Amino acid sequence: xxxxxxxxxxxxxxxxxxxxxxxxxxxxxxxxxxxxxxxxxxxxxxxxxxxxxxxxxxxxxxxxxxxxxxxxxxxxxxxxxxxxxxxxxxxxxxxxxxxxxxxxxxxxxxxxxxxxxxxxxxxxxxxxxxxxxxxxxxxxxxxxxxxxxxxxxxxxxxxxxxxxxxxxxxxxxxxxxxxxxxxxxxxxxxxxxxxxxxxxxxxxxxxxxxxxxxxxxxxxxxxxxxxxxxxxxxxxxxxxxxxxxxxxxxxxxxxxxxxxxxxxxxxxxxxxxxxxxxxxxxxxxxxxxxxxxxxxxxxxxxxxxxxxxxxxxxxxxxxxxxxxxxxxxxxxxxxxxxxxxxxxxxxxxxxxxxxxxxxxxxxxxxxxxxxxxxxxxx
Amino acid sequence: xxxxxxxxxxxxxxxxxxxxxxxxxxxxxxxxxxxxxxxxxxxxxxxxxxxxxxxxxxxxxxxxxxxxxxxxxxxxxxxxxxxxxxxxxxxxxxxxxxxxxxxxxxxxxxxxxxxxxxxxxxxxxxxxxxxxxxxxxxxxxxxxxxxxxxxxxxxxxxxxxxxxxxxxxxxxxxxxxxxxxxxxxxxxxxxxxxxxxxxxxxxxxxxxxxxxxxxxxxxxxxxxxxxxxxxxxxxxxxxxxxxxxxxxxxxxxxxxxxxxxxxxxxxx
Numbered sequence: 001x002x003x004x005x006x007x008x009x010x011x012x013x014x015x016x017x018x019x020x021x022x023x024x025x026x027x028x029x030x031x032x033x034x035x036x037x038x039x040x041x042x043x044x045x046x047x048x049x050x051x052x053x054x055x056x057x058x059x060x061x062x063x064x065x066x067x068x069x070x071x072x073x074x075x076x077x078x079x080x081x082x083x084x085x086x087x088x089x090x091x092x093x094x095x096x097x098x099x100x101x102x103x104x105x106x107x108x109x110x111x112x113x114x115x116x117x118x119x120x121x122x123x124x125x126x127x128x129x130x131x132x133x134x135x136x137x138x139x140x141x142x143x144x145x146x147x148x149x150x151x152x153x154x155x156x157x158x159x160x161x162x163x164x165x166x167x168x169x170x171x172x173x174x175x176x177x178x179x180x181x182x183x184x185x186x187x188x189x190x191x192x193x194x195x196x197x198x199x200x201x202x203x204x205x206x207x208x209x210x211x212x213x214x215x216x217x218x219x220x221x222x223x224x225x226x227x228x229x230x231x232x233x234x235x236x237x238x239x240x241x242x243x244x245x246x247x248x249x250x251x252x253x254x255x256x257x258x259x260x261x262x263x264x265x266x267x268x269x270x271x272x273x274x275x276x277x278x279x280x281x282x283x284x285x286x287x288x289x290x291x292x293x294x295x296x297x298x299x300x301x302x303x304x305x306x307x308x309x310x311x312x313x314x315x316x317x318x319x320x321x322x323x324x325x326x327x328x329x330x331x332x333x334x335x336x337x338x339x340x341x342x343x344x345x346x347x348x349x350x351x352x353x354x355x356x357x358x359x360x361x362x363x364x365x366x367x368x369x370x371x372x373x374x375x376x377x378x
Numbered sequence: 379x380x381x382x383x384x385x386x387x388x389x390x391x392x393x394x395x396x397x398x399x400x401x402x403x404x405x406x407x408x409x410x411x412x413x414x415x416x417x418x419x420x421x422x423x424x425x426x427x428x429x430x431x432x433x434x435x436x437x438x439x440x441x442x443x444x445x446x447x448x449x450x451x452x453x454x455x456x457x458x459x460x461x462x463x464x465x466x467x468x469x470x471x472x473x474x475x476x477x478x479x480x481x482x483x484x485x486x487x488x489x490x491x492x493x494x495x496x497x498x499x500x501x502x503x504x505x506x507x508x509x510x511x512x513x514x515x516x517x518x519x520x521x522x523x524x525x526x527x528x529x530x531x532x533x534x535x536x537x538x539x540x541x542x543x544x545x546x547x548x549x550x551x552x553x554x555x556x557x558x559x560x561x562x563x564x565x566x567x568x569x570x571x572x573x574x575x576x577x578x579x580x581x582x583x584x585x586x587x588x589x590x591x592x593x594x595x596x597x598x599x600x601x602x603x604x605x606x607x608x609x610x611x612x613x614x615x616x617x618x619x620x621x622x623x624x625x626x627x628x629x630x631x632x633x634x635x636x637x638x639x640x641x642x643x644x645x646x
């Protein structure tokens with residue numbers, strides 16, 4: 001016969017192995033999740049190696065048994081530590097005893113669904129891509145129709161909302177656009193100064209700065225910044241409205257959410273992107289000019305050199321691109337907002353998807369513009 | 379503070395509010411161990427404000443909240459964290475973590491605050507879910523559950539560390555009467571089986587009459603307690619007509635909306 005006292009904070013057990021495979025376990029103290037960790041390990045360590053035929057658990061000395069403690073009793077009763085033994089639990093308070101009886105039946109949890117295999121994942125991804133593409137096309141079609149409708153009924157258009165969005169997404173973005181564009185101009189000038197100096201051609205920094213800022217970096221960097229800042233905000237705003245059933249409320253009031261919410265945002269995108277792009281071009285050129293001034297060139301020299309390279313058509317090309325980029329980031333932001341699912345993480349997912357898709361589409365569009373520009377210039 | 383042995387919570391001269399605005403003043407009452415205690419009153423009277431101050435979410439303007447003999451207001455550091463773990467809270471909108479399964483929600487406090495072995499945690503989670511009547515939902519996401527089931531899952535999570543006290547903020551909000559009655563039955567069972575003390579903010583008359591042992595009623599205008607006792611006592615004997623009206627759901631014709639008079643129709 002052996003006796004062991006397991007001493008835990010508040011919960012204790014005395015396990016005694018007797019003849020013919022009979023083992024008794026006397027529990028005492030307060031049994032809840034805070035006290036039973038050590039007790040669980042001790043009981044497991046002591047009971048598993050024994051050849052138990054009958055296990056008698058005496059719970060009469062338990063001062064307290066929480067619902068967590070009941071898990072241990074249930075585990076003992078269902079033979080968790082002694083799979084081959086007959087287990088009885090006695091001495092439990094009457095109300096808990098009734099509960100333990102109810103607990104005796106095992107309710108198997110439905111198994112977790114098996115993770116999909118590679119073919120299934122590829123199939124699901126392809127289907128999701130096709131569905132997304134279809135939704136994008138439908139959304140663009142609806143947007144175009146609504147825009148045409150808005151042109152016919154200008155008075156019904158919510159210009160106040162457009163003004164608010166232009167301030168929030170445009171005017172408030174001026175500081176960050178200024179800083180980034182200025183620094184990019186500065187970096188390009190510095191980076192091109194050293195290699196051009198080898199050929200005594202540092203004056204051509206003006207060409208590099210002018211051409212890249214006006215045709216490429218101004219529109220692209222502005223669109224990327226707006227996609228990250230305002231596209232995500234559009235998706236989050238509309239997504240939150242969807243989660244809060246505000247979109248459903250609009251629909252049942254007979255208001256089309258695309259006309260009521262997306263049209264204003266896309267209009268704001270079309271207006272503010274070229275304005276910010278123009279500003280970005282100016283800030284980049286300013287950054288490059290500062291570097292050139294520091295290298296000893298005069299303002300007239302820089303201006304003349306830049307004017308030989310950059311023409312009005314280049315500025316037009318840059319601004320034309322920016323309008324397309326504005327449509328892309330604002331429409332994608334709205335679309336992702338409308339596609340928001342359920343639950344608290346859905347809005348975050350929509351905002352992320354809005355940024356990723358916008359930047360991807362902006363760069364694809366930029367590549368198309370560059371290709372077209374190259375062919376037309378020939 | 380000398381708290382009697384059977385007092386689970388003692389609120390003393392509590393003044394509460396937010397952003398410099400006082401909503402409640404001189405609130406004092408006791409909650410006895412094992413009872414279902416309700417905080418009731420009309421909309422905007424400060425029920426949830428009182429609850430949030432009782433659970434330490436906001437510091438009171440003045441006064442004390444004693445939980446099982448420890449002052450929640452003045453206790454700091456690790457002692458406060460230990461004290462906070464001695465009660466569970468079920469929020470009005472459940473506050474289940476949407477990115478975790480039901481089982482993971484219930485398991486989270488066990489992972490963070492106990493030294494239970496893995497198998498024990500698994501069985502504790504399943505037991506908690508069984509206690510609240512949610513067997514078979516462990517691997518489902520909260521969004522896949524109905525409103526009543528989400529409430530039960532929130533109760534299971536609040537019970538994860540076997541607290542002696544549970545605070546519930548408007549548990550019946552948004553639930554149909556049958557589901558709400560089922561929730562009332564669950565609260566009664568938990569109080570019966572495990573001796574848990576319940577503090578429930580509600581204005582659901584059916585719940586108040588069905589399961590409240592005692593209650594306090596708050597008044598929006600004065601920001602004080604205007605009634606304390608059992609629902610039956612107050613319904614029959616409260617000297618304040620507004621308390622009797624609230625507990626018997628009587629509207630005063632023509633009083634609620636100025637300029638609108640309610641005419642009683644004679645039966646034909």
